Amino acid sequence: MADSQENDQRAQRRANLASLADLGVPVYPHAFRGADPDRDADTVSALVDAHGSTCGADLESAQVRTATAGRILIVRSFGKARFLVISDGRKRIQVYVRKDALSDGDFGVAALLDIGDHVGVEGRLFRTRTDELTVWADRLEFLAKCHLPLPEKWHGLTDVETRYRRRYLDLIVNPGSRAVFEARARVIASIRRFLEDPERGFLEVETPMMQPIAGGALARPFVTHHNAQDMDLYLRIAPELYLKRLVVGGMERVYEINRNFRNEGVSTRHNPEFTMLEFYWAYRDYRDLMTLTERLLETVARDVAPFTRDAVGADGGDPRGSGADDDAAVVFGGRTVSFRGPYPRVKLRQAVGDAAAERLGIPVSESDLRNRGTAAQVAARLGVETVPGHGPGKISLEIFERLCEPAILQPTFVHDFPTEVSPLSKQRDDDPDTVERFELYVAGMELANGFSELNDPVEQRRRFEAQLRDRQGGDLEAHRMDEDYVRALEYGLPPTAGEGVGIDRLVMVLTDSPSIRDVILFPLMRAKS
RNA sequence: GGGCCGCUAGCUCAGCGGUAGAGCACCUGACUUUUAAUCAGAUGGUCGCUGGUUCGAUCCCAGCGCGGCCCA
Secondary structure, eight states, X not given: OHHHHHTSHHHHHHHHHHHHHHTTOOSSOSOOOOSOTTSOOBOHHHHHHHHTTOOHHHHHHHTOEEEXXXXXXXXXXXXXXXXXXXXXXXXXXXXXXXXXGSOHHHHHHHHTOOTTOEEEEEEEEEEOTTOOEEEEEEEEEEEEOXXXXXXXXXXXXXXXXXHHHTHHHHHHHOHHHHHXXXXXXXXXXXXXXXXXXXXXXXXXXXXXXXXXXXXXXXXXXXXXXXXXXXXXXXXXSOSHHHHHHHHHTTOOEEEXXXXXXXXXXXXXXXXXXXXXXXXXXXXXXXXXXXXHHHHHHHHHHXXXXXXXXXXXXXXXXXXXXXXXXXXXXXXXXXXXXEXXXXXXXXXXXXXXXXXXXXXXXXXXXXXXXXXXXXXXXXXXXXXXXXXXXXXXXXXXXXXXXXXXXXXXXXXXXXXEEXXXXXXXXXXXXXXXXXXXXXXXXETTEEEEEEEEBOOOHHHHHHHHHHHHHHHHTTOTTXXXXXXXXXXXXXXXXXXXXXXXXXXXXXXXXXXXXXXXXXXXXXXXXXXXX
């Protein structure tokens, strides 16, 4: 037990740390700045960015001095010299440590370094015989100890469970993982830039994550409790009702990028907490949203795609293979997905009817799907289970999810949803069974959901009451009554369009990540004893 | 919720009824421009957990745990 444990690499590393302390080296120093008080140390990334393509002769004549720091990832050791590869988490640079270039003390430190330790070095840049950009170190500073061995340098860490549970390790040894999260940050920054462009003028706001009534979506919430107020609260399933209250309050263009929480199963496309962009646009309708969405996603894809192609390694094929010079195209799962607009628009019942007809070999009309009896028959023939409480709208949606959703690869707007499944959307003037609502599908996933907002408080109350009946019928995802929201509508919500965009799924497509867990730094995992 | 697959050294993986192997890492030695450095040698394991079958189980069986993929 203790013996075999003490014999392991951890003990060896601890012994090296003790030896450093014996040499009088501060083993947990407070900072690294380099010897020159007038200059900050360079990051490894900055060095590589600045000199990654400078040739050796130019480096010799310029005599570029640097102080830089990073984590040791590789050591190649010779008798009186060694090469270290250090990383700042983004990029790597080689450091050449030779006995005759360092003080005895510093070379003694070098001998006690383990892979994973943090070090600071100073020296001049040069290129080796093999043309590798390298710091010729004349000073070496120990910065922090890595007490545990790192995963293998060649295969890295491939076990997905460990990658999710110990993301820090994944980030240390798998550069592609870091690149995914850099891309994620770029996606979000690009969205903010797009919406806040003065031409569009959206204002970022924050609304409650803890809500007394979990509204704005059809989903089961997490419950929590406020002790001092002795009050149950729900983690929000959507910010929608609060954002629309702000529009009532005169904030005509608002958006929020933040977490939603839904008490549902986990899958490659679902994490209980996930990030949504939600935005509201007064005086516009769902057609305007579709156009804006095309521009938004095209812009984001353009901003991020070139970066992901080389950094994430999401280049399994030529993303421009199908369309010439499509800079808004990415490869996802080996197939090219282009975010260049405009996207096809298909009506939900039309899509369902066509798919059902093709599958069954009999005509299925839109009106079949508006009638509960015939819709249920179609579902039964397709093997899609229906619940007695489900109306024709819910049944159509079930069929859509089963038949159509997985088959959609390129961005496609599916629009004109049944009113029954859309309690917050505005009806079409010519068709009260249908609302002005769309969902955007990409690569078999729902990426966005938007609609013209229902702003008639009387109709809103009726919709909530219909939802309450569904709830009494056992539908735990049915919407709850929110009296204050109805009151807000009574003060007058202008004609408004609103939309939610799933950021995690968007990042999945843009970074060619097969699982939502690959794009969330710390995805939910079961506790492991 | 169901089906299939996986869990063996720090990491990546072999092994599959007779008391456990490789590569990398680690340790010792050689080596002052290497880059999966090289060369020589040595160390390291409750084979996910619990039970069963067996003279004997990492291996077969059952249950459980965690994860992956597919389906609902």
